[in-house]
Amino acid sequence: MKAWQRNGILLAALLAFGAIRLPLEKSLGDELRKDGLVPPPLEIGTRDKIGQTSSAVALGGLRTLVATFLNLRAFSFFQEQRWEDVADTFEMIVDLAPRTRYYWETGSWHSAYNAASYYINNSSMPSLRRKEAWRAAIYRGRAFLERGIRNNPGDWSLLSTLGFMLTDANKFPAFRDPDATFITAADTYQKAVDTGNAPAFVNRAQFYALARAKGRETEALALARALYADPKNRLPTLQALLLVLEAHENPALDTAKLAVELFGTPERALEALSGHWQRTRERFPVDGVASALGALEQTLAVPPEKSIFNKPLQVPSGPDQWFSK
Amino acid sequence: MAEPTPAVEIKGLVKDFKTSFRRQMLRAVDDVSIRIMPGEVYGLIGPNGSGKSTTMKALLGLVAPTSGSCAIFGKDSLKVDSRNDVGFLPENPYFYKHLSGAETLRFYGKLCGLKGKHLDDRVSELLALVDLENARDRRLGGYSKGMLQRIGLAQAMIQEPRLVILDEPTAGVDPVGSRQIRDLILKLRERGITVFLCSHLLEQVQEVCDHVGIIFRGKMVKEGRLEDLIAIEDQTEIIIKDASPELISQITALVGNSTTASLVRTGKPRTTLERLFLRETTQGKDS
Amino acid sequence: MSSITEPIARGSHFNRILVIAGHAFTQLVRMKVFYFLAVFAVIAIASNFFDLPQHEGPESIGMNVLRSIKSWSLGTMTLFSVVLSIVATALLLPKDVEDRTLYTILAKPVPRFDYLAGKLLGVLILVFVSLAMMDVLMTVVLQIRSSMILTQQIAMAQAQGWPQDAIESLRAETAQHGPNWALQGAVFAVFLRASIMASLALLISTFSTSTLFTTIISFLIYFIGHFQADARDAYLQAGQAGEGVFARMTALVFSLALPDFQNFNVIDAVIEGQAMPLMVLVKLSLIGLYYALFFTIASWFVFAEKEF
Numbered sequence: 001m002k003a004w005q006r007n008g009i010l011l012a013a014l015l016a017f018g019a020i021r022l023p024l025e026k027s028l029g030d031e032l033r034k035d036g037l038v039p040p041p042l043e044i045g046t047r048d049k050i051g052q053t054s055s056a057v058a059l060g061g062l063r064t065l066v067a068t069f070l071n072l073r074a075f076s077f078f079q080e081q082r083w084e085d086v087a088d089t090f091e092m093i094v095d096l097a098p099r100t101r102y103y104w105e106t107g108s109w110h111s112a113y114n115a116a117s118y119y120i121n122n123s124s125m126p127s128l129r130r131k132e133a134w135r136a137a138i139y140r141g142r143a144f145l146e147r148g149i150r151n152n153p154g155d156w157s158l159l160s161t162l163g164f165m166l167t168d169a170n171k172f173p174a175f176r177d178p179d180a181t182f183i184t185a186a187d188t189y190q191k192a193v194d195t196g197n198a199p200a201f202v203n204r205a206q207f208y209a210l211a212r213a214k215g216r217e218t219e220a221l222a223l224a225r226a227l228y229a230d231p232k233n234r235l236p237t238l239q240a241l242l243l244v245l246e247a248h249e250n251p252a253l254d255t256a257k258l259a260v261e262l263f264g265t266p267e268r269a270l271e272a273l274s275g276h277w278q279r280t281r282e283r284f285p286v287d288g289v290a291s292a293l294g295a296l297e298q299t300l301a302v303p304p305e306k307s308i309f310n311k312p313l314q315v316p317s318g319p320d321q322w323f324s325k
Numbered sequence: 326m327a328e329p330t331p332a333v334e335i336k337g338l339v340k341d342f343k344t345s346f347r348r349q350m351l352r353a354v355d356d357v358s359i360r361i362m363p364g365e366v367y368g369l370i371g372p373n374g375s376g377k378s379t380t381m382k383a384l385l386g387l388v389a390p391t392s393g394s395c396a397i398f399g400k401d402s403l404k405v406d407s408r409n410d411v412g413f414l415p416e417n418p419y420f421y422k423h424l425s426g427a428e429t430l431r432f433y434g435k436l437c438g439l440k441g442k443h444l445d446d447r448v449s450e451l452l453a454l455v456d457l458e459n460a461r462d463r464r465l466g467g468y469s470k471g472m473l474q475r476i477g478l479a480q481a482m483i484q485e486p487r488l489v490i491l492d493e494p495t496a497g498v499d500p501v502g503s504r505q506i507r508d509l510i511l512k513l514r515e516r517g518i519t520v521f522l523c524s525h526l527l528e529q530v531q532e533v534c535d536h537v538g539i540i541f542r543g544k545m546v547k548e549g550r551l552e553d554l555i556a557i558e559d560q561t562e563i564i565i566k567d568a569s570p571e572l573i574s575q576i577t578a579l580v581g582n583s584t585t586a587s588l589v590r591t592g593k594p595r596t597t598l599e600r601l602f603l604r605e606t607t608q609g610k611d612s
Numbered sequence: 613m614s615s616i617t618e619p620i621a622r623g624s625h626f627n628r629i630l631v632i633a634g635h636a637f638t639q640l641v642r643m644k645v646f647y648f649l650a651v652f653a654v655i656a657i658a659s660n661f662f663d664l665p666q667h668e669g670p671e672s673i674g675m676n677v678l679r680s681i682k683s684w685s686l687g688t689m690t691l692f693s694v695v696l697s698i699v700a701t702a703l704l705l706p707k708d709v710e711d712r713t714l715y716t717i718l719a720k721p722v723p724r725f726d727y728l729a730g731k732l733l734g735v736l737i738l739v740f741v742s743l744a745m746m747d748v749l750m751t752v753v754l755q756i757r758s759s760m761i762l763t764q765q766i767a768m769a770q771a772q773g774w775p776q777d778a779i780e781s782l783r784a785e786t787a788q789h790g791p792n793w794a795l796q797g798a799v800f801a802v803f804l805r806a807s808i809m810a811s812l813a814l815l816i817s818t819f820s821t822s823t824l825f826t827t828i829i830s831f832l833i834y835f836i837g838h839f840q841a842d843a844r845d846a847y848l849q850a851g852q853a854g855e856g857v858f859a860r861m862t863a864l865v866f867s868l869a870l871p872d873f874q875n876f877n878v879i880d881a882v883i884e885g886q887a888m889p890l891m892v893l894v895k896l897s898l899i900g901l902y903y904a905l906f907f908t909i910a911s912w913f914v915f916a917e918k919e920f
Contacts, residue, residue, distance in 0.1 A: 006917060010910060017906050018868030021899065025872045028895050029841060037881040037892065038874065041842040061805070061838055061876060064883040065687035068680050099884040102675055199778035232775065385719050388919040405723045413719035419711035421635075423642040435631040436720045480716060490719075 036152070039063065039098050046095040049088070058096060067097035074110075083115040087140065094148065104148025105161050112141025112165055116174075120322045131323040138174040141165065159192035160202050167209050169281040173318045178283065183216065185209035203227065204238055211241045212283055221245040239263060240276040240289070247288025255288035256295030270296045274308045281314050330399045332488045332519040333361040333384065337393035340379050353379045355543040356393070361521055361536065363487065366514050368534035368551075369523040376543040377523040378416060381492055384521075385413055397488060409437075412481030416492040418473065422466035426457050426476050429465060430483055437484035451479040455509060471502025478509055489513060491522040495529060507533055531555070560589065625726055632717075632730025633737060640700055640738050652688055652746050656753050659684035674761035678789040681757060682883045685750040686798060690879070692746070693739050693806035694834060700735045701813040702826035709920060718920075725912045732814050732908060739806050747799045751791040758790030788885045797893045798882035804900035805876045809834055811907035812871065818914040833870055840867055841874035871903060 032038040042063075047055045050066060058066045074089040090107030097103055115137040119130050145162045152158055165171050166185035175181045189206030192198045207227055210220040224242040227233040239262045247255050259269035273293050277286060293308055304310065340354040354376040361367045369377050382388045384395045386402045400407035420429050430448040434440075439447060452458050455475040460468065468476065474494060481489050494510070495503040510533045513520055524530050530537060531551065538548040547554065565572070573591065580588045659681045708714040717727060765786060769779050809830060817826040875896060882888050 006914070010913060013906075013910060013913075015865070015868045021872075021902060022867060025841070025875060025899060028875050028892075028899070029872075032875060032878055032881075032892065035889075037886055037888065038877045039880060041839065061690055061873060061879065062683075062687045063877070064679070064683040064880045068683045071676070097880065097884055099881055099886060100679065101885075102679065197781065199781045200775060201778055382715075382920070385715075387715060387718060389917075405721050408719060408721040411719065413716065415712045415715040415719075417712070418716060420713055420716070421639060423639055432631065432635055433716065433720060436628060436717065436722050438627070438721075477716070481719075484720070 036099055039096075043095050046092045049092055050096075063096045064100075067093045067100070067103065070096070071103065071106075074106075078110055078114065081118055083111070083118065083137070086110050086115070087144075090144070094144075094151070098151045101148070101152060101155055101157055104145060104152070104158055108141040108145040108148070108161070108165070110141075111144060112138045112171060116141070116171075127323040131319060134319070134323075135174045138165075138171055154195050154197075156192040156195040156198035156202065159188050159195070160198060160205065163189040163192065163202075163205055163209060167205070167212070167282075169283075170318075172283075178212075179214045182209050182213040186213065186216075200232065204233060204235070208237065208241070208284075211245065211285065217245055217248050217285075221249055236263075236272040236275065237284075240272055241284065243273070243292065244276075244285050244287050244289060247292075248285065251288075253288060255292035256299070259292045259296060266296050266299050270300060270302075270308075277308055278311070278313055281317060329363055331360045331396075332363045332365070332398055333359060333367070333521055334396045334399070335359040335380065335384060335393070336395075338380065338383055338390050338395060339392045340376075340383060340388060341391045352543055354383070357540065357543070357545050358393075359538060359545070359548070361488075361519060363519050364514075364517050365536050366510065366520040366534045367522070367536045367538065368530035369521070369538045369540055370525060370527060370530050371523075371540035372525060375540050377540055378492055380540070381413075381490055381521070381523060384490065385411065409484070410487045412483070412486040412489045414474070414477040414481045414489075414491045414494060416496060418477045420465050420473065420476065420480070423464060425462045425464050426452060426468070427461045429476060430479055433480045434483045439484060447483060447485075451482055454482075454512070455479045456505065469502075471498045471505065474498055474502065474506060475509070478506065482513075486518070488519045488521065491520065493524055494522060495524070495526060503529070625723070628722060628726045629730040629733060632722075632727060633733035636704055636731050636734025637737050639704070640734070645696065645700075645738065646742065648692055649742065649745055649749075652685075652692070653749055655688050656681065656685050656746075656749050660753065660757060674757070674764065675786070675789055678754065678758055678761065678786075679883065679885070681750070681754055682789075682795065685746065685753075686802065686879060686883055689743055689746050689750075689799065689802050690805070693743055693802055694809055696739055696742070697735060697806040697810035698813045698827055698830040698834070699823075700738065701732065701810045702817050702820075702823045702830065704731050704735070705814070705817045706821075706823050706826075714920060724916050728814060728818075728911050728915055729908060732811060732904075735810050736807050739810070740803055743799055743803050743806075747796065750799075751795070754791045754795075758786060762786050762790075785885075788887070792887075794882045794886070794888040797888045797890075798879045800893065801876055801879050801888075801896055804896055805873060808871055808873075808900055808903040808907075811904040811911070815907045815911040815914070818911045818918065834873070837871045837873035838877075839874070840870050841872050875899070 029038065042058060070089055070093045074086055077085040077089060090103065093103045094107060116134050119134040119137060122130060142165060145158060149158045149162065163185045166181050172178055172181050186206050186209040189202055189209060192202050193206060204227060207220065207223050210216055210223060224245055227238060228242055243255055243258055243262060246258060247253050259273060260266050263269035263272050273289055276284065277289055277293060297307055336358050338354050338357045341350040341352050343350060357380055371377050379388065383390050384402055389403060395402040397407045398410050424432060427448055430451055431444060434444045434447060452461055455478055457472060457475055460472060494506050498506065507529060510520055534551055537551045537554060539546045577588060580586055660677060762783060765782055766779060769782060812833060813826055813830045816829050820826045878888060878892060
């Protein structure tokens with residue numbers, strides 16, 4: 001056999017071999033991508049930013065290793081409060097390892113919590129700019145988390161983290177319409193519950209979000225009743241909100257009586273409802289709470305100077321206070 | 326009784342190599358035919374680059390002939406089973422340095438399908454034959470040139486082949502080692518093993534071979550029985566010890582009286598330098 | 613001298629391949645390859661210290677360090693197995709030719725296929741044994757660390773008054789990041805990828821003239837193999853949008869001729885805590901076997917005709 005004949009046969013065999021395996025590999029690849037077992041190709045931008053060597057390492061099948069390394073770098077940026085660098089680094093990290101919840105959660109937390117608090121306290125900027133920076137940091141953290149959710153459908157924890165952010169008293173004032181925000185949060189928690197993996201507290205968190213959305217009281221009441229049916233869910237916040245929603249549904253309701261039924265004794269009812277009354281920053285509804293508290297104080301003969309109505313409420317704290325000067 | 330199958334049968338072997346440039350063909354072996362019958366010791370001699378190694382490689386199937394054919398005991402060299410009955414010691418072999426002498430032999434033995442006690446016995450026997458029992462467990466990295474050549478010879482013998490091919494078996498070996506190898510070849514001949522060796526050291530070939538072929542620039546120039554090739558038919562040599570001058574003159578006179586014979590030369594035979602060297606060094610070793 | 617006239621049992625192909633494989637394995641071991649395991653041990657233990665201060669609740673305690681141990685360990689395994697597969701294969705064949713030990717082997721009744729398959733198998737056994745040892749080390753480190761973390765998490769969760777179901781969910785999630793079957797599958801996938809590279813290096817070394825050439829080309833193909841599929845998809849899609857025929861054909865030839873390692877990125881997913889279905893591993897194994905067989909047979913095709 002001549003050399004060119006041999007090489008020709010070899011080349012033909014190589015191509016034929018490729019033609020047989022190509023569809024098999026493609027179908028496996030599609031299947032893996034569908035199940036999220038193979039990350040999408042690296043962004044060109046990420047390849048540029050992480051540098052030639054790291055790109056080569058990442059292309060050599062070691063993406064998570066580069067991500068681990070960048071995570072260390074991000075942490076030192078965080079310690080130096082270089083928020084832009086932190087955010088950029090996390091953009092690269094999630095491009096390398098899009099299936100790691102930790103990176104999405106940490107990246108969004110750095111922005112929406114750490115960077116945002118930094119702008120609240122940074123006195124070197126004028127208040128208007130601080131406010132804008134604060135708001136932008138929260139928006140960015142939210143958007144980052146939402147991207148994480150799109151990349152990891154079925155991850156209850158990311159959904160729950162987003163719900164937590166949207167209902168956080170220090171965060172929701174950043175969004176223009178609180179009611180819409182609470183509804184979004186409730187929907188997000190619902191999706192977390194729908195994954196089937198979420199622990200029970202997520203279900204309650206969904207209810208706490210829904211209870212705060214104006215116009216959704218009927219729905220919230222139905223959910224409250226369903227949750228209350230399970231004794232494990234009978235926590236003071238849920239019980240107090242159940243009372244509030246019942247009172248909203250039926251303004252003529254004897255809320256003091258219901259409170260005793262719910263909490264067992266007038267003392268415990270008074271304590272729990274007092275707590276609820278004072279939590280003003282979280283914007284929980286308070287229908288019927290005042291009348292129940294009044295009646296319970298009467299029943300228990302609480303002297304007027306000790307009445308809950310004479311105690312201070314939570315000190316208001318929010319953008320209006322932080323950025324007033 | 327029919328003539329036995331030749332141990333080696335090379336018929337009209339031609340081998341061309343492509344040179345790197347201009348597609349010129351270089352003819353390394355040009356129409357060489359060799360037939361070696363079982364039990365013969367055949368020496369192929371010729372200068373470096375005359376085609377000796379290529380002929381041997383073709384016989385072992387390491388290169389494919391451009392035309393012609395090679396067979397070992399009637400089996401085509403291009404087939405694997407032709408190599409059941411042959412052992413080969415390449416020129417300047419390097420075996421695996423990380424193996425000891427015994428491990429080397431075991432490795433090649435296993436490649437030939439030997440195993441168990443039979444293999445162990447064979448390894449010990451061969452180590453004794455080539456006088457390397459003391460170096461049995463030493464790694465080949467620490468072997469001398471002569472020892473390497475001897476372990477190579479043992480390796481070639483591992484599966485008790487009927488034919489042994491040796492390519493320059495004494496190249497680069499000192500005279501003592503060289504003689505050990507020569508003695509080994511003679512031992513093989515005593516055992517009836519066919520030996521095919523090539524060398525450019527004529528003296529060595531002369532000492533061990535009974536058949537010789539001379540190859541030059543790829544062509545077989547002369548071939549035949551050694552004695553036939555080198556005997557000077559019309560001369561006779563007498564070597565006498567302690568001869569008195571009277572005896573010498575008597576013999577000279579006798580020759581002078583003959584009508585047909587004439588005296589060519591008288592004198593003292595000289596030992597070869599090799600023999601002198603060997604005598605001195607072996608004496609030195611014994612004392 | 614009776615044995616001389618008897619036909620000598622040649623032994624089976626399988627036995628001969630094993631003999632050559634065993635020899636190649638010994639040869640590499642005596643080149644002190646296993647010293648690398650000490651380096652690996654240092655890396656596996658050092659990766660324990662890449663632990664960052666955490667935010668929020670018990671769910672994030674130490675999870676990062678588990679991921680760090682996995683990604684450092686599997687990263688080192690990948691690096692080691694690929695380098696070893698390529699370099700060892702690229703080294704063994706030319707070394708035998710250069711030292712003329714190949715003559716002595718092929719002068720025995722050894723078919724050339726047996727020789728090639730034996731060398732390849734020897735390298736693969738070495739890679740497998742080393743990966744297995746590294747795997748054991750990683751699993752032990754991971755086991756110790758994840759049980760420590762779990763104890764911490766549960767203590768903290770209980771201190772925060774988490775309900776039992778939440779704690780159970782946390783435990784299940786931590787287990788996903790600890791040593792598990794998916795991780796063993798990922799190590800096996802590392803081995804499969806290394807075997808493809810070894811057989812490819814074998815093919816290249818049958819017609820290359822130097823170890824250096826084989827090594828460089830093999831590494832190049834290794835890297836291209838990881839984004840070959842992207843290039844293929846991009847080209848094919850661009851082709852529909854009016855890309856030139858030439859570009860499309862080039863892309864096609866590239867994707868047909870070069871191996872595709874994209875699917876092996878499933879290893880990354882396992883490091884990130886995903887489960888790897890058994891079927892995926894089976895399919896990967898079949899693909900790996902397909903490559904290894906093809907490359908070995910192709911190597912033999914070239915090697916069978918080779919003259920020395």
